[in-house]
Amino acid sequence: MRFLPHRYAAMFFTTLGQVIAGRDHPAGRRAALAVLGRTYHRFGLQPYHDTAISAAMVDTVGRFAGTAWGPASAGRWEQGCRRALRLAERAAGVVGDGPQVMVGEVESRTEPVAGVAVLTVRPVRRLRYEPGEALPVCTPRLPGVWRWLSPANAPRPDGRLEFHVRAVARGVVSPMLVGAVTPGDTLWLGPPADVGLSLAAIGGADLLLAAGETGLAPLRAMVEQVAESPGDRRVALVAGARTLFDLYDAVALDKLADAHRRWLTVVPTFSHDPAVEPAAQGDLLTAALYHHRPGQAFVVCGPPGLIERARTRLPAAGVAARDLHLALTFDRAIDAARWLRRPQPADRGPGHACTTATNAGGRACSQCWTSPPTGTDGT
Numbered sequence: 001m002r003f004l005p006h007r008y009a010a011m012f013f014t015t016l017g018q019v020i021a022g023r024d025h026p027a028g029r030r031a032a033l034a035v036l037g038r039t040y041h042r043f044g045l046q047p048y049h050d051t052a053i054s055a056a057m058v059d060t061v062g063r064f065a066g067t068a069w070g071p072a073s074a075g076r077w078e079q080g081c082r083r084a085l086r087l088a089e090r091a092a093g094v095v096g097d098g099p100q101v102m103v104g105e106v107e108s109r110t111e112p113v114a115g116v117a118v119l120t121v122r123p124v125r126r127l128r129y130e131p132g133e134a135l136p137v138c139t140p141r142l143p144g145v146w147r148w149l150s151p152a153n154a155p156r157p158d159g160r161l162e163f164h165v166r167a168v169a170r171g172v173v174s175p176m177l178v179g180a181v182t183p184g185d186t187l188w189l190g191p192p193a194d195v196g197l198s199l200a201a202i203g204g205a206d207l208l209l210a211a212g213e214t215g216l217a218p219l220r221a222m223v224e225q226v227a228e229s230p231g232d233r234r235v236a237l238v239a240g241a242r243t244l245f246d247l248y249d250a251v252a253l254d255k256l257a258d259a260h261r262r263w264l265t266v267v268p269t270f271s272h273d274p275a276v277e278p279a280a281q282g283d284l285l286t287a288a289l290y291h292h293r294p295g296q297a298f299v300v301c302g303p304p305g306l307i308e309r310a311r312t313r314l315p316a317a318g319v320a321a322r323d324l325h326l327a328l329t330f331d332r333a334i335d336a337a338r339w340l341r342r343p344q345p346a347d348r349g350p351g352h353a354c355t356t357a358t359n360a361g362g363r364a365c366s367q368c369w370t371s372p373p374t375g376t377d378g379t
């Protein structure tokens with residue numbers, strides 16, 4: 001494809017193909033669109049490129065489709081491709097300009113506890129991000145399938161990123177990242193995005209950070225960021241795990257706590273471990289609420305179920321809405337609306353409440369990034 005350098009073409013087309021197929025969940029879809037958007041922006045793609053891109057896509061899919069392929073399926077893929085390109089164009093407006101999607105080399109891989117891998121990745125160029133942000137990551141072993149991961153470290157002088165990945169049961173990507181990716185592998189790294197955890201948005205308040213499982217990663221990066229200029233801010237990091245043996249990052253947490261005793265308290269809590277001392281037993285939100293003080297920014301990151309529980313339980317326990325900062329999961333349209341910061345007056349009225357059914361005319365909604373359930377794009 002003439003408009004894309006060879007090394008990006010396969011990444012772009014496999015990602016586009018996944019978006020057209022529409023099989024992924026909202027978070028994966030949004031990660032893919034962020035990547036397409038940034039690529040669209042960087043290479044100056046325009047709507048008049050749609051015809052050539054769609055033709056190349058239909059030709060490629062047709063070649064591998066086998067006997068079931070015919071004019072009807074070709075037409076559906078072409079329509080789906082044009083729709084996906086419109087979404088990519090809108091995503092380009094959201095993610096804006098910035099570094100091109102890049103590759104990084106996995107330099108080391110450890111598995112501190114069964115099912116969790118710590119991957120140290122060296123991007124080919126320095127990747128600029130703020131602690132707490134997440135970025136779309138894709139292994140070429142699963143071309144075109146993207147997942148959000150959050151660096152566990154504040155930016156380092158050597159530019160390396162540490163990712164903590166838990167293999168989710170029946171997951172598509174995480175078992176591959178944990179079980180198959182080895183040093184020397186490359187990973188594609190997409191544009192970092194604010195996912196509701198940035199210190200810039202929180203301001204100078206004291207922090208109560210509640211981390212479930214690998215939700216610890218971005219919160220540890222935020223602690224490292226505070227460590228660079230702590231000032232008067234106090235930070236309590238409550239790290240939740242099922243048992244003592246599941247607390248995969250205990251060594252790093254101990255080091256942080258030792259180095260920053262003046263302002264940092266690290267509190268491990270174990271939901272299913274009767275062998276630990278009673279004070280360390282309990283679920284994460286209960287333990288975090290115990291440490292809550294008025295005026296603290298209460299930041300929660302972890303699996304989707306934890307975020308949903310925090311969304312209802314913490315306000316009911318008296319945490320003020322303005323103090324509550326929940327990591328985006330992209331499971332709710334409101335998450336997408338927060339992600340889409342850039343105003344798009346034509347689509348972003350204050351009362352927006354999109355359902356795909358109300359979104360007439362076959363257009364995809366720019367707030368919730370869903371397409372009408374027609375054709376091959378049916379989400």
Ligand SMILES: Cc1cc2nc3c(=O)[nH]c(=O)nc-3n(C[C@H](O)[C@H](O)[C@H](O)COP(=O)(O)OP(=O)(O)OC[C@H]3O[C@@H](n4cnc5c(N)ncnc54)[C@H](O)[C@@H]3O)c2cc1C
Binds near residue numbers: 164168169171
């Ligand atoms: C902003 C953001 C940042 C993220 N950062 C990290 C990170 O740093 N490290 C990390 O390991 N993961 C992180 N995730 C989760 C990650 O993007 C994937 O969702 C996860 O790795 C599972 O992907 P998968 O393809 O294996 O499973 P999928 O095929 O995507 O999902 C399979 C099933 O597992 C559920 N699921 C997804 N995540 C979890 C979970 N944590 N616990 C239990 N069930 C789950 C899904 O809802 C789905 O039902 C982040 C997600 C978001 C939205």
